[in-house]
Amino acid sequence: MSALRFSSRLNPMLSNRILSQTNLLFTLSSFSSSFKKTSKHLYCTSNSTLHNNGGTSLSLSSNSPLSGLEDELVGYIFGKKKATEVAHLVWRHVLRKGDMVIDATCGNGCDTLAMLKMVADESGFGRVYGMDIQTEAIENTSSLLDQAVTPKEKELVKLFPICHSRMNEVVPENTAVRLVAFNLGYLPGGDKSIITISRTTLLALEAAKKMLISGGLISLVVYVGHPGGREELETVEVFASGLSVDGWICCKFQMLNRPLAPVLVFIFKR
Numbered sequence: 643m644s645a646l647r648f649s650s651r652l653n654p655m656l657s658n659r660i661l662s663q664t665n666l667l668f669t670l671s672s673f674s675s676s677f678k679k680t681s682k683h684l685y686c687t688s689n690s691t692l693h694n695n696g697g698t699s700l701s702l703s704s705n706s707p708l709s710g711l712e713d714e715l716v717g718y719i720f721g722k723k724k725a726t727e728v729a730h731l732v733w734r735h736v737l738r739k740g741d742m743v744i745d746a747t748c749g750n751g752c753d754t755l756a757m758l759k760m761v762a763d764e765s766g767f768g769r770v771y772g773m774d775i776q777t778e779a780i781e782n783t784s785s786l787l788d789q790a791v792t793p794k795e796k797e798l799v800k801l802f803p804i805c806h807s808r809m810n811e812v813v814p815e816n817t818a819v820r821l822v823a824f825n826l827g828y829l830p831g832g833d834k835s836i837i838t839i840s841r842t843t844l845l846a847l848e849a850a851k852k853m854l855i856s857g858g859l860i861s862l863v864v865y866v867g868h869p870g871g872r873e874e875l876e877t878v879e880v881f882a883s884g885l886s887v888d889g890w891i892c893c894k895f896q897m898l899n900r901p902l903a904p905v906l907v908f909i910f911k912r
């Protein structure tokens with residue numbers, strides 16, 4: 643079993659409850675996701691299968707922001723789900739059709755696509771504002787959407803080749819943003835020297851904090867295996883740790899015996 647560190651700054655009882663109840667019934671979910679590279683662009687696919695392991699069950703109080711995600715949490719604890727998959731499941735839990743969301747690091751567009759599927763509906767109200775400092779990433783995201791969604795759905799996505807610290811300049815004022823997602827680090831399959839950095843990540847988090855509505859989420863997948871990654875994680879942790887208990891719930895998921903595994907940080911606005 644993977645060693646997992648779970649911390650909930652605002653609700654320490656929550657982490658205790660999760661860990662103390664993992665001995666009750668487990669329904670393991672196996673969910674595989676892969677990146678494939680075509681001659682023109684990168685795209686991602688995913689399949690999901692449920693396995694009943696016939697054990698015990700994890701239950702959370704109904705007012706927990708993680709309530710309803712028990713199977714996913716257990717899948718992560720047992721190494722069956724990747725950090726990005728858990729992030730998507732948490733988004734699905736928070737988002738509704740017609741929501742406004744921000745992908746602060748588009749990359750190859752897998753996260754943008756996942757968000758679009760969660761917010762797009764017939765009403766045409768949902769929006770995904772995506773940004774990346776690399777034109778290549780914006781192009782990859784656009785190509786992936788061309789392949790995976792209808793032109794009408796694609797119209798709901800607005801892509802900007804800018805630094806995420808400037809998100810407030812491209813998202814219309816008073817937009818009710820329910821999710822701001824960061825998948826930090828470098829572009830998979832791209833130039834590994836172009837990475838997110840602490841200074842602009844912090845500026846982007848400050849901007850996201852102001853734009854988020856009550857009941858919204860800032861989601862981060864933080865990679866620590868490249869130079870500057872650990873410093874960036876520390877910046878994220880200091881930011882989240884400083885948020886008021888009355889206004890925010892901040893959680894971190896980290897594998898203890900896999901020091902280079904990505905770290906998940908969720909910042910819920912009450």
Ligand SMILES: C[S@@+](CC[C@H](N)C(=O)[O-])C[C@H]1O[C@@H](n2cnc3c(N)ncnc32)[C@H](O)[C@@H]1O
Pocket residue numbers: 746747748749750751752753754773774775776779804805806807825826827828829830836837838839842843
């Ligand atoms: C790990 S990748 C994102 C993966 C992506 N979400 C996906 O689903 O494929 C990180 C991305 O952040 C971008 N990036 C780096 N610094 C940035 C910044 N200051 N503002 C916006 N994007 C940035 C990189 O160009 C890279 O494409």
